[in-house]
Amino acid sequence: MNEKNKSVHPYIPNSVPEVKAKMMKDIGITDIEELYEDIPEHLRFKGKMNLPEALTSEYALKRHVEGVLLKNLSCKDHISFLGGGCWQHYVPAICDEINQRSEFLTAYAGEPYEDHGRFQSLFEYESLMAELLDMDVVNVPTYDWCQAAGTAIRMAGRITGRNEILVADTVSPERLAVIRNYCHPVMNIRLVKHCPQTGIMDLEDMETKTSSKTAGVYFENPSFLGFIEHQGELISEIAHKSGAISIVGVDPVSLGVIRPPSQYGVDIVCGDIQCLGVHMFFGGGLGGFIASRDEEKYVMEYPSRLFGITKTAVEGEYGFGDVAYERTSFAEREEGKEFVGTHAALWGITAAVYLSLMGPHGMKELNTVILQKSHYLMKQLSVISGVRAPYFKSSHFKEFVVDFNETGKTVKDINTYLRSKKIFGGKSLRSVFPELGESALYCVTEIHTKENLDSLIQAIREIVDSAGILDLREEGSTDD
Amino acid sequence: MTEDKTIKVRKFHQAKWDEPVIFELDTKGERGIQVPRVEKEIQEQIGDGISTLPENMRRKEAPALPEVSQMRVLKHFLRLSQHCLGADLNVDIGQGTCTMKYSPKINEVLVRMPEAADIHPWQDESTVQGALEIIYKVDTFLREISGLDQFTFQPGGGSAAILAMASIVHAYFESKAETGRDEIITTIFSHPSDAAATAVKGFKIITLYQNEDGLPDVEALKKALSERTAGLFITNPEDTGIFNPRIDEFTKLVHEAGGFCGYDQANANGILGITRAREANFDMCFFNLHKTFSSPHGCGGPGLGALGVKKELRDYLPVPVVEYNGESYYVNDNLPYTIGKVRGFFGVFPAVLRAYAWIMSLGAEGLKEAAHVAVLNNNYVLKKIRELRGADAPYAEGRHRIEQVRYSWQKLMEETGVTTEDVICRMADFGFHLWTSHHPFVVPEPFSIEPTESYSKDELDEYIAGLAKVVEEAYEDPEKVKNAPYNSVIHKIDPSSLDDPDKWAITWRAYLKKHKT
Structure with a gap:
């Protein structure tokens, strides 16, 4: 290739021919190929990678990628009622301001000196979460709630030396899929039934399934299907009686007014922090937390980084560092606890900003307004003939199942109609909870105005009251 | 430009705000933000909302979060940000294995568009064709780069991709009822997670050590293979930067023994377009999009380990995968032997989007040029470090390396008492990270440098000048190095409480209980 005629890519400074030549001279080579002397000919890739022509101008690149992205319809321009573990809450401006800072965005694994800010902000994240959860230990974030639940379960297995875990059969199907893979073949999963009317755990079934093999019980509160499990104390008691550990996955947003699991006997709490100041990013905003009491037998089973506060050589100066680093796979490879690596630290810093902004009053007010709005929507939907919300006769927080079975319409048809009104209806549950039939999971947060809720109610009334199916089905629609 | 510039070590001092912990900023009554209020009609119809909760589920005491005004919260976290050195600020070549390259700012602009940031993974396919197109296209790009047949973007990092590889191998043998295959072989210079994440799936780990050339030994591999072998998970080049030229012998032997070969390409920065997983006969490989493909590291995530497989293993991938039918992109949840899921939804979409933009900006020629320059930079730095008193680059004497090198300060330590830890602390005084x-430290007093393609020759020279300065001090005044840092955010940490259950404090409330009462 003719180096002279080639324009230097802005991301590769030492492509400048003169610089390259000087460096090559310095190390005594005349061709870059000499540097690959250890890669034998038969392992070389002889072809040319079939990739699109480079868009080397930033403007051309921006135009092109924007063009692709603009094929998406965003929840900013539509009213979305999708939730189920990835939620649309308001993201305060300062959350984005902080997580876009070069210093946080492009740091990685510096030392507690030059990256002191990373350690302190993640220590503060742990500490703020600890207040919300009313527990003394919280990890540096793991990938997401799914991973957090998987790890919490494996921790229970190691702490008890047992290999069976009871899981409420109402947990998120996404989560259950991750848990199943993460536990197999080391731990066995037994699902515990729920009461078909209320959704809450069937305690009789739980007791029958609890034995000296049971490492723990895992349930979610509020559950994936939206109802609140109010038997937490009893569930924890049954688990504890047989020497098992009680584990709960929780929506941290709910803890402004809902009792934290630690106060009903739960030993390990996990969940997701995407709802605390992180955009949805098509599911890319997830981050998982795990929390427990400050007991050595629990702390030593965490695979995650745990940042602790300490002193320095200078009086009054805070330093931070890894607590019990020897537990980790960084220190001990396969002898460490599970594994640790790059997870979701930036979202932990963001959640710290969010909780600092919200404070105790902000969290309580947020919870109150979510409760009011979700209950308004449930009440108004239920007025529509054939529509019932919530499906389960229990208390609910921000999510609930809407039962369309009596309308004669499918969720797919309803959602197709809603899209024509710039509304993304709730997630169809038919494939994951077939017993619920034509039902959908709806999520209401503080971002929904009364006007938004009323337009949904109006649109559902229109489609439900219409004779036959409104012919608005689109090509390629996927709601099942 | 071609003249040598005078490279000076900076008179650096990092920001030092002496910033309190957020809880110390608490002033009752201050507010950081107001949340939307409920409309009057809803309030009247529904009441306070809280009374819908069962009595035993209501929180009695509000969480003891601090109350801080908005600007003070902003200032607090801005100050903490200044207590960090990201790749955007320092010459971030001292974090070997991690490929701290430039994360282009245009990609951040794209990621923040509502059509990327504010989309839900369960939206109807017809409303997220752009996102699905990007996922699908990066899949096809990585097929070109690896020679493998299909990728998943679900693993949230390299370790999760290793877990997914282990899960696939496990599921494969389970589906064939070959229950006796319970051993995975790796090497000591492969990432710790190649051993650790694999052990999570119940595999027994066999670790091969390096021979005198710094490479894993073929004879040792032969001894490790048996009817219990499920696979080999290995890096190449390993953390030493030495490419194993007999890698295809390794994969051949493992295949003959009935196992699978997984290629840890978390860092593939030196060999883009040069050699691929396919040429070396790997069955699986993964790329960390937050390393080779420019997605920023975010203080430790979110990242993404894009995992690719040969078509024989396609049916075992986690779901969903994204496909294209010639007209539109769609989600496929139905793979007959799928391991299920390793993460919620589609994985870290922003990382996929950034990789897309990075590849589109460079094209095939640009990717290869990035690899060439990364390797040139590495060998340039290698030559300069070899010239430093007290530094050494064990193994492969006189040969070139690929994208990084694992060096040793053993000689410096023996001659001056100054350790790698000390050098690291002193480098912080000049605005550098090491x-x-x-x-385990197989190379004694190790340090790892990976220059990538992103830094200019002047910047590389500046970093080396920093190392040279610390070496000079080590020989003249070792105590000065041993008591560093002086110009960083804080001074030498007292780590004694961090391993003591009575004293460690992982949260502020634990600190108050243990140290302030």
């Missing part, structure tokens, strides 16, 4: 290496 890292040891993964445990």
Whole structure:
């Protein structure tokens, strides 16, 4: 290739021919190929990678990628009622301001000196979460709630030396899929039934399934299907009686007014922090937390980084560092606890900003307004003939199942109609909870105005009251 | 430009705000933000909302979060940000194995568009064709780069991709009822997670050590293979930067023994377009999009380990995968032997989007040029470091390396008492970051440098000048180095409480209980 005629890519400074030549001279080579002397000919890739022509101008690149992205319809321009573990809450401006800072965005694994800010902000994240959860230990974030639940379960297995875990059969199907893979073949999963009317755990079934093999019980509160499990104390008691550990996955947003699991006997709490100041990013905003009491037998089973506060050589100066680093796979490879690596630290810093902004009053007010709005929507939907919300006769927080079975319409048809009104209806549950039939999971947060809720109610009334199916089905629609 | 510039070590001092912990900023009554209020009609119809909760589920005491005004919260976290050195600020070549390259700012602009940031993974396919197109296209790009047949973007990092590889191998043998295959072989210079994440799936780990050339030994591999072998998970080049030229012998032997070969390409920065997983006969490989493909590291995530497989293993991938039918992109949840899921939804979409933009900006020629320059930079730095008193680059004497090198300060330590840890602390005084290496320290007093393609020759020279300055001090005044840092955010840490259950404090409330009462 003719180096002279080639324009230097802005991301590769030492492509400048003169610089390259000087460096090559310095190390005594005349061709870059000499540097690959250890890669034998038969392992070389002889072809040319079939990739699109480079868009080397930033403007051309921006135009092109924007063009692709603009094929998406965003929840900013539509009213979305999708939730189920990835939620649309308001993201305060300062959350984005902080997580876009070069210093946080492009740091990685510096030392507690030059990256002191990373350690302190993640220590503060742990500490703020600890207040919300009313527990003394919280990890540096793991990938997401799914991973957090998987790890919490494996921790229970190691702490008890047992290999069976009871899981409420109402947990998120996404989560259950991750848990199943993460536990197999080391731990066995037994699902515990729920009461078909209320959704809450069937305690009789739980007791029958609890034995000296049971490492723990895992349930979610509020559950994936939206109802609140109010038997937490009893569930924890049954688990504890047989020497098992009680584990709960929780929506941290709910803890402004809902009792934290630690106060009903739960030993390990996990969940997701995407709802605390992180955009949805098509599911890319997830981050998982795990929390427990400050007991050595629990702390030593965490695979995650745990940042602790300490002193320095200078009086009054805070330093931070890894607590019990020897537990980790960084220190001990396969002898460490599970594994640790790059997870979701930036979202932990963001959640710290969010909780600092919200404070105790902000969290309580947020919870109150979510409760009011979700209950308004449930009440108004239920007025529509054939529509019932919530499906389960229990208390609910921000999510609930809407039962369309009596309308004669499918969720797919309803959602197709809603899209024509710039509304993304709730997630169809038919494939994951077939017993619920034509039902959908709806999520209401503080971002929904009364006007938004009323337009949904109006649109559902229109489609439900219409004779036959409104012919608005689109090509390629996927709601099942 | 071609003249040598005078490279000076900076008179650096990092920001030092002496910033309190957020809880110390608490002033009752201050507010950081107001949340939307409920409309009057809803309030009247529904009441306070809280009374819908069962009595025993209501929180009695509000969480003891601090109350801080908005600007003070902003200032607090801005100050903490200044207590960090990201790749955007320093010459971040001292974090070997991690490929701290430039994360282009245009990609951040794209990621923040509502059509990327504010989309839900369960939206109807017809409303997220752009996102699905990007996922699908990056899949096809990585097929070109690896020679493998299909990728998943679900694993949230390299370790999760290793877990997914282990899960696929496990599921494969389970589906064939070959229950006796319970051993995975790796090497000591492969990432710790190649051993650790694999052990999570119940595999027994066999670790091969390096021979005198710094490479894993073929004879040792032969001894490790048996009817219990499920696979080999290996890096190449390993953390030493030495490419194993007999890698295809390794994969051949493992295949003959009935196992699968997984290629840890978390860092593939030196060999883009040069050699691929396919040429070396790997069955699986993964790329960390937050390393080779420019997605920023975010203080430790979110990242993404894009995992690719040969078509024989396609049916075992986690779901969903994204496909294209010639007209539109769609989600496929139905793979007959799928391991299920390793993460919620589609994985870290922003990382996929950034990789897309990075590849589109460079094209095939640009990717290869990035690899060439990364390797040139590495060998340039290698030559300069070899010239430093007290530094050494064990193994492969006189040969070139690929994208990084694991060096040793053993001689410096013997001659001056100054350790790698000390050098690291002193480098912070000049605005640089340096890292040891993964445990165990097979190379004594290790440090790992990976220059990538992103830094200019002047910047590389500046970093080396920093190392040279610390070496000079080590020989003249070792105590000065041993008591560093002086110009960083804080001074030498007292780590004694961090391993003591009575004293460690992982949260502020634990600190108050243990140290302030």
